[in-house]
Amino acid sequence: MRLEILDARSTSDSERWAGLHRVWPRREVFAHPAYLRLFAGPADEPLAAYARTGNGFVLYPFLLRPVDAPHLGVPPGRYHDLTSPYGYGGAFQEGVGELEAKEFWVAFDEFCLRRRVVSEVTRLALFEQERLSPPGPTRQKLTNVVRDLDIGDEEMWREFDHKVRKNVNKARRSGVTVEVDLDGARLDSFLRIYASTMDRRAAASGYYFPREFFTTIVREMPGQFAFFHALHEGRVVSTELVLLSALSLYSYLGGTDRDAFDLRPNDLLKFEICRWGRAQGRARFVLGGGYAPDDGIFRYKRAFAPRGLVPFHLGTRVLDEPVYQRLCAAHREEGVRRDPAWSASPDFFPEYRCALPGAH
Numbered sequence: 001m002r003l004e005i006l007d008a009r010s011t012s013d014s015e016r017w018a019g020l021h022r023v024w025p026r027r028e029v030f031a032h033p034a035y036l037r038l039f040a041g042p043a044d045e046p047l048a049a050y051a052r053t054g055n056g057f058v059l060y061p062f063l064l065r066p067v068d069a070p071h072l073g074v075p076p077g078r079y080h081d082l083t084s085p086y087g088y089g090g091a092f093q094e095g096v097g098e099l100e101a102k103e104f105w106v107a108f109d110e111f112c113l114r115r116r117v118v119s120e121v122t123r124l125a126l127f128e129q130e131r132l133s134p135p136g137p138t139r140q141k142l143t144n145v146v147r148d149l150d151i152g153d154e155e156m157w158r159e160f161d162h163k164v165r166k167n168v169n170k171a172r173r174s175g176v177t178v179e180v181d182l183d184g185a186r187l188d189s190f191l192r193i194y195a196s197t198m199d200r201r202a203a204a205s206g207y208y209f210p211r212e213f214f215t216t217i218v219r220e221m222p223g224q225f226a227f228f229h230a231l232h233e234g235r236v237v238s239t240e241l242v243l244l245s246a247l248s249l250y251s252y253l254g255g256t257d258r259d260a261f262d263l264r265p266n267d268l269l270k271f272e273i274c275r276w277g278r279a280q281g282r283a284r285f286v287l288g289g290g291y292a293p294d295d296g297i298f299r300y301k302r303a304f305a306p307r308g309l310v311p312f313h314l315g316t317r318v319l320d321e322p323v324y325q326r327l328c329a330a331h332r333e334e335g336v337r338r339d340p341a342w343s344a345s346p347d348f349f350p351e352y353r354c355a356l357p358g359a360h
Helices: 013-024 034-038 098-114 153-157 162-173 185-199 212-222 258-263 265-279 296-300 321-338
Strands: 006-008 045-052 057-066 080-083 093-094 117-123 138-148 177-181 226-231 235-244 250-256 284-288 309-318
Touching: 006 013, 006 153, 013 034, 034 045, 045 098, 045 185, 057 098, 057 117, 093 250, 098 117, 117 321, 138 296, 162 265, 185 226, 185 235, 185 250, 185 296, 185 321, 226 258, 226 265, 235 258, 235 265, 250 258, 250 265, 265 284
Parallel strands: 080 117, 250 284
Antiparallel strands: 006 045, 045 057, 057 080, 057 093, 117 309, 138 284, 138 309, 177 226, 226 235, 235 250
């Protein structure tokens, strides 16, 4: 099997990658080269492993990161690890058999050996038939909510929790309307509401994206995003950025004005996203999960698809066990030096990237 490694920051590689993506029937948004570039730090390499097979192909987008923390005691650039960007990833596949999948991972591991890759962690796509099984262990992190759109209006309406139907009706009576924005015309309104929502939730710094993050999506990923805005008396009061693949809508980022809560605009917004997605031929709306199991955000999303619960997994593996253990030991030593009571979270992988005491 011939494995190609494509670099999203190389003009020729990016053009080839985008061309492969364009003719892919599923056109998964999380495998677009522009999406990988969004999450690549200055020293990271936004890459994809691509291989043709007898009846299909594999496309595995990932970030190759240097392991460069001074306290780990390794020269800069000697070792790397792999991760996927925010969202859903793994090795996407079309028409790949079991033997071909094994051949792909053998070829990919040869690349990892050349680049001295120590570990790999991947936020796996939800639908197993659309990706290769990862070669290492998987661990369920949370449960995600997926709204099936391949049903009629009445059946979907009945499947919503009673409170959703009640809130949608209240929003309509209050004069709330929903607008679809396919070119980011109301980006300023989106940014205003999104930032205030993150402040209200005391969100981690990683959820605060600069304006350029969104303008890049608008500029470089046409047809793979849509903004939805709930308006009341001409003002945006709830908003959501939805990423688009050929089969799926993905609830991505958004929020609601605190002063508009009583209007219940977000319930109507999500209902209209479902209706729009079905009209556009999409099969499902992935609402995602919460920050923690069964938290308020998860329960809110579940109300739109009580039977659409899908486990979300991480794929994790260690490719160089001796180096991995050495890095983890150095990391633990530094953590205890800063705070004798500190210990790494047992759920965090790779352990040597777990936040140290005093880190921001």
